[in-house]
Amino acid sequence: MSQQAVDKIEQRFKALAEKTSPAVWGAPKQLIKLSQQIEQTDIYLARRVLQRVRNLQPNNPKIVRELTRLSNEIATKAKLTQTSSSTETSTQLISDKVIKINSDTKADKQQDQSQEETSILSTLAALKDNVVNHSQTKNMNKPWLLFLVIPFVLFAFYQLVWAAPRYESRAQLIIQQPDGMSTMDPSMALLSGLGVGGNSTADTQLAKAYIHSEDMLKFLQSKYNIQQHYHDGGDIFSRLSNNSTIEDLLQYYIEHTAVEIDDKSGVIKLLVQGFTPEFASQLTQAIVDRAEWYVNSIGHQLADAQLEFIRGEHKQIEIRLRDAQKSILAFQQKNNLLDPEAEGAAFQQITYGLESQIATKSAELTGLKSVMTAKAPQVVILESELNALKNQLELERERLSLQRKSSTSAANSSNLSATLSNGTAVSEVLAQFADLKIELELALKGYTSSEISLDKARIEAYRQLKYLVVVESPTFPENNQYPKTLYNILLFLVLQLMLYAIGKIIIATAKELR
Structure with missing residues (x-):
């Protein structure tokens, strides 16, 4: 737009400001209405009024949209006016040329005039075809109408109206x-x-x-x-x-x-x-x-x-312990012994006592022989006692380590005779009892370990129990969450624009290479 046209718009704007009351001129809403009223008659002045409204309210998006719309309409109008003016100018130049040719060659060049007129008419027809082709090309250069607007409208209609x-x-x-x-x-x-x-x-x-x-x-x-x-x-x-x-x-x-x-x-x-x-x-x-x-x-x-x-393993160990206890009880009943180890200790104590008495008697006998003869009554009595003690010691040792006959056992004291009535040595009885006792102790230790393992298994089982706790109960929705209408429409539009831009780049590249 030339500076002269801008000055004319400013003059009309100042004249409008003088005619309008200050109350209306300072109110944005009143100025918007005024702009809409004069838009049909003077679109340039209407845009200038909206510019004043934007100065009064710079952050109003509605004013920005209206200014953009008026600017687009003015640009479109100026483009159409420029195209029409160019066409009229070309036609006027051709017409002037025709008049000049007619005036110069009317008298003496009739044949050349006919050829020139034919050329001029061809030029006019070509110019007309050029204008028509330009209009058609302008309409054909709008593929966005097919590839952007129609799919977008259909998708928006589906999202807003049809989607469940x-x-x-x-x-x-x-x-x-x-x-x-x-x-x-x-x-x-x-x-x-x-x-x-x-x-x-x-x-x-x-x-x-x-x-x-x-x-x-x-x-x-x-x-x-x-x-x-x-x-x-x-x-x-x-x-x-x-x-x-x-x-x-x-x-x-x-x-x-x-x-x-x-x-x-x-x-x-x-x-x-x-x-x-x-x-x-x-x-x-x-x-x-x-x-x-x-x-x-x-x-x-x-x-x-x-x-x-774990319970199955513990049951087997418990059976083993009971069997060991039964074996010891049967052994005690068979040998008529409450505690064979105690009986053996008693036998050993008797043996140690006899050895002590023999040592004492031997010392006394040696002392008597030093002052008396061998046939003295005291020496003879002491030797008899000493021989009796040695015989008894040998007998006790045989009971501890050797297997004796029943008759030999019967000749001894009644308690020891009952203990060894089967003719088995005391050491063998103690060895058998020791084996049974070791088996019982092992079974008892296994039972104790099994009890600990069972308790541990119970704790581990209790520890492994998992529970699903509800932190928030299922909600009852009142508004639909899907489809996300605005998000889907904007995403579809962005994808359309991306595809359209890619297509334009490909077409432009192909034309350039051609």
């Missing part, structure tokens, strides 16, 4: 295990290793895998017939096919059931979509109940299997 709403119910869960430290003494706590946390990540991943498993799908299908809901509730693009297989149903179920796990806290967030809020809430509750049953049953099954194995 989907409601999302939410629930939050966490897997916990009981604290066994408060229910046992410190020694058992150290023995069992309690206090070391388990692998919570594996538990949450296990719960997620079961929620997205075919077992869970079959349970929900038998209880709620989710396949029919997924088919009847959605629109033609979002519904499940009527002849879908179990794999298709599982894939559709997984796409509409999200399981999010917080690695730090271990909280499992369950997001379930449905075409009605009632169904979404019911389905979420069913999934929570079934997952809780699964987690609890897995923990109890592992604990029962471990305890069953």
Whole structure:
């Protein structure tokens, strides 16, 4: 636009300001109405008025849009005016040329005039065709009408009007295990290793895998017939096919059931979509109940299997201990001994006593022989006592180490005779009893260790029990969460523009290479 045209617009603007009251001239809303009134007669002045409104309210997006619209209309009008003016100028030049030729050659060049007129008419026809072709080319250079506007309108119509709403119910869960430290003494706590946390990540991943498993799908299908809901509730693009297989149903179920796990806290967030809020809430509750049953049953099954194995081992050790006790009791009854070791100790004590008496008597006999003759009565008596003690010592030693006949045993004291009535040496009896006692002690130690292992297994089983705790009960949605209309429309528009720009670049590159 020339400076002269700008000055004329400013003059009309100042004249309008003088005619308008100060109250209207300082009110943006009144100026907007005034601009709309004079837009039909003077669009340049209307835009200048809107510029004043923008100065008064620089942050009003409505004013910016109106200014942009008027600027576009002015640019379009100026372009059309320029094209028309160019065409008229070309036509006027050709007409002047025709008049000049007619005036110069009318008298003497009739044949040349006919040829020149034919050339001029051809030029006019070519100019007309050029204008028409320019208009057609301008209309044909608008592929955005086919590739942008129509698909965008159809997609927006689907998102705003046709798309079936989907409601999302939410629930939050966490897997916990009981604290066994408060229910046992410190020694058992150290023995069992309690206090070391388990692998919570594996538990949450296990719960997620079961929620997205075919077992869970079959349970929900038998209880709620989710396949029919997924088919009847959605629109033609979002519904499940009527002849879908179990794999298709599982894939559709997984796409509409999200399981999010917080690695730090271990909280499992369950997001379930449905075409009605009632169904979404019911389905979420069913999934929570079934997952809780699964987690609890897995923990109890592992604990029962471990305890069953430990109880079987403990029962075998208990049988071994009872057999060892029965063997000792039978040995005692067979040999008529309450405690063979005590009996052997008594025999040894007798032997040691006899040896002590023999030593004493030998010393006395030596002393008497030094002052008396060998036939003295005291010496003879002492020698007899000494010989008796030696014979008895030999007998006692044989009882301890040798197998004697029953007749030899019968000649001794009644108690020892009863003890060795079967003709078995005391040392052999002690050896047999020692073997039985060692077996009993080993069985008793094994039983004690088995008792500790059983207690530890109970604690470990109690420790392995896992419980699915509901942090947030399934919600009842009131507003549909999907489809995200504005987001989807904007994303579709961005993708359209990207594809259109890529296409334009490819076409321009092809033309350049051609």
